Amino acid sequence: MTSPAGSSVRFDHVTVAYQQSIAIEDVSFELRAGEFLGIIGPNGSGKTTLLRAVLGLVRPVSGSVTVLGAAGRELPNARRHMGYVPQRRALDPRFPISVRDAVTMGLYPALGAFRRPTADERARVEQALAAVGLVESAGHVAGHLSGGQQQRLLIARALVQAPQILLLDEPTSAVDAATRSAMVELVRRLHAERALTTLYVTHDVNEVLPCVDKVLYINRTVRAFGSCAQVLNRETLESLYGGRVIFAEEGGRRYVVVGDRHA
């Protein structure tokens, strides 16, 4: 399911409002199949609303969202081609469910009420567990996993749907630095291996610098959209972080430092 022109996600002058409050306004951008988009912006800037609009969970009050060629009332049909990884919340440690069972839940939209997973679908669950390194934990209680492991579980659950688009909403917001870089590397690898169109919401520009094809800086409206070189300049970043920005290079990688602290 792709649009003829190879466009994966397209926003045309999209405005989304909750009751009387506008969350995003006149947002336009286009992402082609297989591209990696980093979405940055301050708290409350509309990053999560943008992902919810892609998923068809909120309807624009004006403009149109087209995902894999589907728009308007057809948009929810594209949802089964999308894998969504929400902002990390601890899974309920009291809920009686194994890691494997929690990953299998990603198949539920395709399985319907009663159909049991086929051998092929069960193999996809094992592949997804292997892809995120959770094979040995498959029998554990899901809520007993560490924060980073739980986040990998959610990625596996998204992968088991064999999505064309992967949406990640600040997947590293509540994990330590080592886990964060492992997570980013995992997403980068999955994006490359599976040619996934990837939308990655983050506060930390450095997190996605090595991976992204494009960057969208949003603060209710689009402040900047384009390649890293186009968007991640001193003027844009100082607007984002509200302070002096320094670019540093180490081991061939570029880092952004805000004032005297790491971004």
Added chain:
Amino acid sequence: MLDFLRYGFMQRALLSSVIVGTTCSCIGVFVVLRGMAFAGSGLAHAAFGGVALGFLLAVNPLFAAVLFCLGTAGLIQVATRRAQLRMDAAIGVFFAFAMALGVLFIGLMKRYDARVYGYLFGNVLGVTPGNLAMMAVLALVVIGAIAVLYRPLKFLTLDEDMAEAAGLPTVPLAALLLGLLALTVVVSLKTVGIILVEALLVTPAATAYQLTHRYGMMFVLSWIAGIVSCVAGLVVSYFLGIPSGAAIVIVATVLFALAALFSPKRRKCKVCGHESAA
């Protein structure tokens, strides 16, 4: 020993115990995992208003209780969503209102009718063929809905946000679950009564929770605990000549205590080493 089953009222009591044990233990899994115990208690108290209205208007009290409980469940949903109240506050508002209506309806009756108060504590030996038929139909609706919606309800219970992102209609599903809970309360009224129905909504599922880390197995164990509680409670009440509702709840609580005492979840999880605080 099984001589007591020769009597029609005992056969109906046994059948109604099986129906109540099955229905309460299945919906109870959601009550325990979603933290809906207060909703169960609130809807049970709301049923009192329906029962009293039934006696006032001389219609089937169970039928009136169905309408009252479903109406209260609907009002709780509306207040939670529209008035943006926490669910426990919405329940607090409407169950007290339904109870107040019950008291009002009793006051409007031309003569005192002690049968209203029989619904407070239940009387499994007084189940009529008509009661039994109505209980069976309502139980089939509840169990059938849970079977059909097993996977969506599991998703809703584990992670409501993810369920929504997967395209599930989470608001109607949560409302439906409350409606099923309301019907389950009515199914149980004649057997354990308004005051004690809460125990059957919570205790068998809480017992099962002590014994397993698997969602599907929790339904099976909860069902066994529910059936054993109701049937054993009925038999004990017959032979000891004690109130049936109380006997059922006492047996259920003993089962829970045993499960909690010998729970394998008290030990470290063999697989991941996590010590559950079940």
